Each structure stands twice: as structure tokens, then as C-alpha cells.
Amino acid sequence: MTSTHPPEPTLDTGKVEEFAGRLFELTTGGLLSHLVGIGHRTGLFDALAGASATSAELARRANLDERYVREWLGAMATGGIVTYDPATKAFTLPPEHAVCLRGSTSTNLAPFTLAVAHLGEHLDELIEAFRHGGGVPYERFRPRFTEIMDGMSRGLFDDQLVSGILPVVPGLPEQLGEGVRAADIGCGTGHSVNLMAAAYPASTFVGYDLAPDALARGRAEAGEAGLPNVSFTELDVVELPTEPPFDVVFAFDTIHDQAEPARVLSRVHDALAPGGVFVMMDTRAATDLADNLDNPFAPLLYSVSTLHCMTVSLARGGAGLGTVWGEQLARTMLADAGFTDVEVYDVPDDPLDAVYACRRP
Numbered sequence: 530m531t532s533t534h535p536p537e538p539t540l541d542t543g544k545v546e547e548f549a550g551r552l553f554e555l556t557t558g559g560l561l562s563h564l565v566g567i568g569h570r571t572g573l574f575d576a577l578a579g580a581s582a583t584s585a586e587l588a589r590r591a592n593l594d595e596r597y598v599r600e601w602l603g604a605m606a607t608g609g610i611v612t613y614d615p616a617t618k619a620f621t622l623p624p625e626h627a628v629c630l631r632g633s634t635s636t637n638l639a640p641f642t643l644a645v646a647h648l649g650e651h652l653d654e655l656i657e658a659f660r661h662g663g664g665v666p667y668e669r670f671r672p673r674f675t676e677i678m679d680g681m682s683r684g685l686f687d688d689q690l691v692s693g694i695l696p697v698v699p700g701l702p703e704q705l706g707e708g709v710r711a712a713d714i715g716c717g718t719g720h721s722v723n724l725m726a727a728a729y730p731a732s733t734f735v736g737y738d739l740a741p742d743a744l745a746r747g748r749a750e751a752g753e754a755g756l757p758n759v760s761f762t763e764l765d766v767v768e769l770p771t772e773p774p775f776d777v778v779f780a781f782d783t784i785h786d787q788a789e790p791a792r793v794l795s796r797v798h799d800a801l802a803p804g805g806v807f808v809m810m811d812t813r814a815a816t817d818l819a820d821n822l823d824n825p826f827a828p829l830l831y832s833v834s835t836l837h838c839m840t841v842s843l844a845r846g847g848a849g850l851g852t853v854w855g856e857q858l859a860r861t862m863l864a865d866a867g868f869t870d871v872e873v874y875d876v877p878d879d880p881l882d883a884v885y886a887c888r889r890p
């Protein structure tokens with residue numbers, strides 16, 4: 530009797546081992562990122578910066594339990610984040626690593642590690658959506674998302690918004706300086722709005738978002754800074770007011786997770802005065818997967834999309850554009866909304882995003 534089974538493919542055991550190693554690396558990276566997040570949240574990196582320490586010294590400095598600190602240091606040392614001198618049993622945070630793990634500027638990448646744990650909190654619901662469609666709504670991610678998103682964008686806004694990002698759009702700082710009416714749609718905690726309101730006192734700014742907890746933070750910050758030219762309104766931005774018109778509308782990292790992105794873009798177009806500008810900062814990628822295969826940031830973007838940006842849109846019966854909608858589709862959708870004059874610029878210090886400057890004719 531002859532077998533009906535196809536012949537077993539010959540396995541390249543070297544490739545199996547190599548791939549198994551890669552999977553272990555992924556698992557290790559995921560776990561280590563939680564420990565980096567713990568270091569960020571407990572102040573361990575700050576406590577270690579500048580002076581080497583044994584686990585006991587570091588625990589004292591950070592006011593933490595020594596046994597936990599010692600195990601954490603083991604992970605940090607073997608994970609290549611701190612160095613260890615077996616002779617003195619002292620740990621050191623190299624200054625080059627401290628640049629990426631400390632401080633309030635955009636070079637501190639530690640806040641991004643918190644997103645790994647946060648986005649993993651809803652996997653059961655997400656898997657239900659894989660099976661039956663729909664998605665995990667934005668509300669399920671809050672209030673933690675509000676905090677984490679703020680942590681990821683605040684440093685970039687502080688470092689670059691006024692001095693680096695706005696100036697990439699020709700004439701924009703001058704317009705804002707002269708005094709315009711501006712909106713920031715999907716403003717989250719509104720730090721971008723408050724920074725612009727402080728830098729351009731002759732202009733007025735309204736921040737819109739669906740999230741009341743995020744808007745409350747924006748209002749509190751504006752109040753503390755004594756900014757008279759800023760306000761925050763809870764609104765689904767498909768209802769963005771068209772009268773009186775805005776001279777400038779900003780959208781930072783929000784169009785791709787809209788339930789109705791096409792309607793929002795049309796509404797922005799209609800809400801702008803003739804000659805007004807829509808400044809859309811959104812992810813930098815290509816629309817076609819084939820063009821993203823060599824993009825080192827693409828796995829991060831597709832993963833964040835699956836775990837958050839796409840699913841929050843699908844949860845509202847939305848388009849589910851996802852984080853990687855890409856420049857080609859963005860240009861098509863902007864043109865469909867009436868924006869025929871679109872320029873795309875790099876974002877200083879931020880390889881993940883691009884700025885689309887779209888003028889209303």
C-alpha cells in the first residue's frame with residue numbers, strides 16, 4: 530500500500546534553533562520591559578544614576594525592599610541595562626543608558642515600556658474580538674491609558690512642539706504669533722494645547738477630546754499656568770464646530786484611531802477658514818505591508834495597532850484604520866476630504882511620526 534501523505538519537508542535544524550532563540554529573545558524583551566517600567570515607576574534609575582551602588586545601598590537610596598531590588602538588579606545586569614562589578618558587588622548605570630531611562634525629555638524611553646503591560650491588560654477581550662469582530666472600547670483602557678499616553682507624548686511636546694514641530698510648517702509660527710483661532714482635536718491631556726497657548730498668547734486654543742479624565746488634567750494644567758487663552762471641551766470630533774471657523778486645526782496621533790476618520794477629516798476641512806491649515810501629526814509608515822517589511826519600527830506599529838488603535842475604532846463599529854494606515858492612504862483620504870495641498874514633513878526627534886500640513890484652498 531502506498532502512503533497518501535506528502536513527504537515530510539526536510540527541516541533545517543539550524544534555522545529551527547535560530548528561530549527558537551529569536552522567540553526567547555522576544556519573551557525576554559517583553560519581561561525585561563516590565564522590569565524597566567518598575568525601575569521607572571519606583572525611581573530606581575534615578576537612585577542609581579551618578580553613583581554606583583550595591584543592592585543594599587540602592588534599596589536604601591530608593592527606600593525599597595532590598596530583596597526585590599537585588600533580583601531586579603540581576604535582571605538589569607544580565608539584560609545589559611546596568612553593569613555589575615563582581616569584586617565590589619556594585620551596580621552602575623552607564624551615563625549613556627541614563628539618557629534613555631531618566632528625565633522629562635523625549636530621550637527618556639522608559640515611559641514607553643509601561644505601554645507593554647497596559648496594552649496586555651485586555652487580551653481576553655481582544656481575543657473575543659478576533660473570534661467575533663468588534664473591539665475593545667477606549668473606555669476599557671482608561672484611566673490608565675490617559676496616564677500612559679501622556680507619559681509617551683509629553684517629553685516630545687516639551688522638547689519639540691514649539692521649537693521643532695510647528696516650525697516645520699512654513700509660516701505657522703508667524704500665524705500663531707499674530708493671533709489665530711486654533712483647535713487641537715483628540716488632545717488627550719491637552720499638554721500640546723497648553724504649551725501652544727503659553728507660547729502664543731495672541732492666539733486662542735480649544736482642546737477637544739472624548740475623555741473627561743484627560744480633559745480634566747488639561748484644564749488643571751492650564752489653570753496652574755494661568756493661561757487665559759485656552760479651553761477644553763468634551764466632544765466627539767465628528768461634531769467639530771464649523772462656525773466660527775478655525776484658522777488652524779491640530780491632530781496629534783489621533784486620526785488613525787478614529788471610528789469615522791473620513792467624516793472627521795471632512796469636518797476639519799469644513800471647520801477651517803479659507804487659507805486655514807490642518808496640521809496632522811500621525812504615524813510614519815507605508816500603506817502597503819510589502820513596503821513596511823524593512824521598516825524597523827513596523828512591528829511596534831502593527832502591534833500597537835492590534836492591541837489598541839485599530840481595536841478602539843472597531844469597538845465603535847468604526848473603520849479600524851489602525852496605526853499603519855500609511856502615507857498613501859492618508860493622502861487619498863485627505864484629498865477626499867478636500868485637502869489637495871498636502872506637504873509631509875519629518876518630525877524632529879520622532880522617527881515614528883510625520884507631520885502632514887494640509888492647506889484649505
Ligand SMILES: C[S@@+](CC[C@H](N)C(=O)[O-])C[C@H]1O[C@@H](n2cnc3c(N)ncnc32)[C@H](O)[C@@H]1O
Nearest residue numbers: 682715716717738739740764765766781782783
Ligand atoms: C493616541 S491619543 C493622543 C492624545 C494626544 N493628542 C497626545 O498626542 O498625547 C488619541 C486621543 O484621541 C481621542 N479621540 C479618539 N477619537 C475621538 C473622537 N471621535 N473625538 C474626540 N476625541 C477622540 C482619544 O480619547 C485620545 O485621547
